[in-house]
Amino acid sequence: MTAALEVSDLVVEIRRHHHRFRAVDHVSLRVDRGGALGIVGESGCGKSITLRAIMGLLPPAGRVLAGTVMVQGEPASADSPRAERARRRQLAMVFQDALSALNPVMTVGDQIAEAPLRVLGLSRRSAHARALELLGVVGIPDPRRRYGAYPHELSGGLRQRVMIAIALSSDPTILLCDEPTTALDVTIQAQILELLSDLRDSNGLTIVFVTHDLGVVGQVCDDLAVMYAGRIVETGPVAEVLAAPRHPYTAGLLASALDVDSHASTLVTIPGSIPDPMRLPPGCAFNPRCPFAQPDCLVSPVPLRAVAAGRASACLHHDRLLQVPHG
Amino acid sequence: MADVLLEVENLGVSFRADGGRTLRAVDNVAFRLAAGEVLGLVGESGCGKSTVARCVAGLLAPTNGVVRLDGSDLGVQRTAEQRCAVQMVFQDPYSSLNPRMTVRQMLRELLSVHDLVPRAAREDRCRELMSLVGLPVGALDGLPVQFSGGQRQRIAIGRALAVEPRVIVADEPVSSLDVSVQATILRLFEDLRARLGLTMIFISHNLAVVRHLSNRVAVMYLGRIVEQGQRDALFADPRHPYTRALLAAAPRLHQGRRPRPEVTGEPPSPVDIPAGCRFHPRCPLAQDICRREDPVPQQVHGDSADTVCCHFGADPG
Numbered sequence: 001m002t003a004a005l006e007v008s009d010l011v012v013e014i015r016r017h018h019h020r021f022r023a024v025d026h027v028s029l030r031v032d033r034g035g036a037l038g039i040v041g042e043s044g045c046g047k048s049i050t051l052r053a054i055m056g057l058l059p060p061a062g063r064v065l066a067g068t069v070m071v072q073g074e075p076a077s078a079d080s081p082r083a084e085r086a087r088r089r090q091l092a093m094v095f096q097d098a099l100s101a102l103n104p105v106m107t108v109g110d111q112i113a114e115a116p117l118r119v120l121g122l123s124r125r126s127a128h129a130r131a132l133e134l135l136g137v138v139g140i141p142d143p144r145r146r147y148g149a150y151p152h153e154l155s156g157g158l159r160q161r162v163m164i165a166i167a168l169s170s171d172p173t174i175l176l177c178d179e180p181t182t183a184l185d186v187t188i189q190a191q192i193l194e195l196l197s198d199l200r201d202s203n204g205l206t207i208v209f210v211t212h213d214l215g216v217v218g219q220v221c222d223d224l225a226v227m228y229a230g231r232i233v234e235t236g237p238v239a240e241v242l243a244a245p246r247h248p249y250t251a252g253l254l255a256s257a258l259d260v261d262s263h264a265s266t267l268v269t270i271p272g273s274i275p276d277p278m279r280l281p282p283g284c285a286f287n288p289r290c291p292f293a294q295p296d297c298l299v300s301p302v303p304l305r306a307v308a309a310g311r312a313s314a315c316l317h318h319d320r321l322l323q324v325p326h327g
Numbered sequence: 328m329a330d331v332l333l334e335v336e337n338l339g340v341s342f343r344a345d346g347g348r349t350l351r352a353v354d355n356v357a358f359r360l361a362a363g364e365v366l367g368l369v370g371e372s373g374c375g376k377s378t379v380a381r382c383v384a385g386l387l388a389p390t391n392g393v394v395r396l397d398g399s400d401l402g403v404q405r406t407a408e409q410r411c412a413v414q415m416v417f418q419d420p421y422s423s424l425n426p427r428m429t430v431r432q433m434l435r436e437l438l439s440v441h442d443l444v445p446r447a448a449r450e451d452r453c454r455e456l457m458s459l460v461g462l463p464v465g466a467l468d469g470l471p472v473q474f475s476g477g478q479r480q481r482i483a484i485g486r487a488l489a490v491e492p493r494v495i496v497a498d499e500p501v502s503s504l505d506v507s508v509q510a511t512i513l514r515l516f517e518d519l520r521a522r523l524g525l526t527m528i529f530i531s532h533n534l535a536v537v538r539h540l541s542n543r544v545a546v547m548y549l550g551r552i553v554e555q556g557q558r559d560a561l562f563a564d565p566r567h568p569y570t571r572a573l574l575a576a577a578p579r580l581h582q583g584r585r586p587r588p589e590v591t592g593e594p595p596s597p598v599d600i601p602a603g604c605r606f607h608p609r610c611p612l613a614q615d616i617c618r619r620e621d622p623v624p625q626q627v628h629g630d631s632a633d634t635v636c637c638h639f640g641a642d643p644g
Binding site: 042043141155156157158185186187188189190191194197212213214215216218219238239242243252253254256257258259260261263264267268269270273274 | 371372475477505506507508509510511513514517532533534535536538539558559562572573574575576577578579580581582583584585587588590591592593
């Protein structure tokens, strides 16, 4: 089966004050048609830059040094701009901050109708009808009334629904979501996650979901990729990775996450802090904070390797994790 | 409850909204806190939790109600001593520190204005504060821009502690931090609580964080505390449907797709508070009485301080 989205050995370099660093280093991902992949990591780990590189929306300071992005089996960057646009049209992105991603001086309905009108070439009337339909699809009550609303007149939850409607308006097959629920309250977050799962079920959308919250990936995604300092350090099915992580960073993140259903007597923390991307430690970037670090961890960066069926880890000593219990 | 340190009674805050209408941000809020206790105040955006915090800290004049510390009223015009007694830690450590002052200048200014420590001992006190919040002494020479988010929050906590407060009001102090950094700051709060016996109001939208740090929990919705109680009782036996909805919606690690949320829609505007119970338009249990009568706090869990504002939340029998 061809993957809906396949990223191989992606390297993205960012320029910052005359220095360059690799924000994304040899990242490979694969999502099957109708699948959902969660990318989890903390600020600066490269998860959003990965998403933007796939979308072709890197900031001016960013540059793809190497790697390929295949969309439905064909390379995203084609020879002609026209072919590339057609390829990229399969992709749509949902951003974290709906208020700054939406046009403040255009009604939300017109913003949703824009792609059907200009990209898909629908008539004004059918674009309008399509926008109304999409407002309904994303669960906005009273679409006719909301069509003429401006973004500032809507709540955060409704704005996020509008952004999802805009993403869907060009009929994409793959939805890239960059922390789409982080700015929302928990009850609204639950509704948006539900909506994304519904879209996946009903429209067969493929989803890539970037978040810093391990607690939300399981609600939308089947597979999980954990990023640290520009690299993927662990992949596997969400439930399996969370139940028995095979990379010490994943294990540390899990241990420091609080559980709403029980009261932990002690709070575990990962020692140290995230490294400066311009001065990454030698070898495995996690080694200064790792409880299992050995001299061989300092030799060279550790590539992701299969450790079990469907599981991969970028840790030389991942077996050590099998010996410790996880909560 | 013995030895009530902080008492908030009948607190109300109204603002004038567009068109001469009244926005009730906080309505009839009451709670008590004993020395050494931590009250977790939870609720979603716009529920009034930060407004309560600002009233307690004296940054905002309530429209009605009183805030008492050790039995004496803290008015709006507070004495220097009263201002020191309640200190606040804000959510955003990037905008709550003066960008042009080093940490030492910041702390020394506080110590001299409030004349808390003799001049000769100020440097020692600065060093002591740094070690209290887990920063190296060298951090005293840094400007806020040189620190990470977690370190800045430590500085903000150190600044609050500098004036030897009796109560700390922390408004979403870990919400803008990464998970692993969040854990280290929570650990600092735990540590300070154990060492200094701090009394705290800890505001968060994150129930897991509140559960970890608080003894008592109060849940706010549209300006009112709809349920409050001892932490364990409240989490084990939540009585208000809104508390249950918040718990159901909380992110959980080991749970895949979950049942469809029972509570739908979004909170109404505080300019237009629904008649009767303010939660009834979203409540899965709503009956006729909920549309007519505003529920009064009822005692639950057999504890005089645990209350719920729901017609169907009382102890059975």
